[in-house]
Amino acid sequence: MMRRMANNRRLDNDLCEAMLHLLDLYVRRKDLQRAFPEVLSKNYDRLLEWALGVVQKRWEDSDHNTLKTFGDRFESLLSLRTILDPALNEWRYRFYQKFWKEKVEKDYAQKGHYWAVGSTDEKNYLETGRKMYASCLLSGLKEVDTVLDFGCGNGRLAQYLQGFLRGKYYGVDISEILIEDAKKKISSSNFTFLVNERPTLHFPDRYFDFICAFSVITHLDIEYTKELLQEWKRLLKPGGNLCVSFIPNKSILSFAGDIEKMEHNPAFLLRLAIGIGFRFVDMTDPGLGQLLLHLTL
Ligand SMILES: C[S@@+](CC[C@H](N)C(=O)[O-])C[C@H]1O[C@@H](n2cnc3c(N)ncnc32)[C@H](O)[C@@H]1O
Secondary structure: OHHHHHHHHHHHHHHHHHHHHHHHHHHHOHHHHHHOHHHHHOOOHHHHHHHHHHHOOOOOOOOHHHHHOOHHHHHHHOOOHHHHHHHHHHHHHHHHHHHHHHHHHHHHHHHOOOHHHOOOOHHHHHHHHHHHHHHHHHOOOOOOOOEEEEOOOOOOOHHHHOOOOOOOEEEEEOOHHHHHHHHHHOOOOOEEEEEOOOOOOOOOOOOEEEEEEOOOHHHOOHHHHHHHHHHHHHHEEEEEEEEEEEOOOOOOOOOOOOHHHOOOOHHHHHHHHHHHOOEEEEEEOOOOOOEEEEEEO
């Protein structure tokens, strides 16, 4: 029995490895992305069929040598969606981590800490932080709340919250550099900053009274946004507040991924959130160049 479990685990690892390899290839090759746009919505059957075709040498392809190492495993992959889903997620998470690391390092080196979170200069950085703070108050933030600031950057909102909040604040961000910067700026003992590599976080269910994510989902594909909304639903207390800002059009040029895979349509995002179980409170324009969607449970 134990041996069978160990063998299965090895098989799973092999299959994951094969899938990750195929997805790496997919990221490198624009022609594959064009041919199989469904992959990001987790519909990868046709991509796998193509890989099988290459492996079996039904046609010549420059990736034949890369794929044939994994050939015998692709056959079984076709029926193993439970392996495919985590593998595809893993690939997407790594993609975003790499993107933010490179972008933030470049922005810090060239233009400074405000540029890395989308501000044009120091004045705009401070002004934007103040408006974010004001919209949190308008959305029901209370002094005693336990707060999650998802994608907190380098503390643009936290610098205003620290004079107000007596409850606990947790700022999480995918970028290590931004988190290190935030820690240097904010010293209050009820403020904690953490790096998160995944949409899921290590907090218990219903831990937070208030969750905000300013200008984060703007940079993420629909699947990632869906995963985040599901996680925030788990983390938010009944009656708590969730504030999510996003750019409601395709004007943004600096984003992670492909603009065609992002969703900027407010009605779409609202339907997604309601489908997951949130209730609509309001949608406002707080003067951030973004819309703010306020939801509750
Ligand atoms: C435009 S900045 C906004 C930062 C901050 N919310 C603010 O308004 O100052 C977008 C932030 O989202 C973070 N981010 C992007 N993808 C993320 C992810 N998957 N998980 C956590 N943070 C992420 C980036 O590192 C960056 O700090």
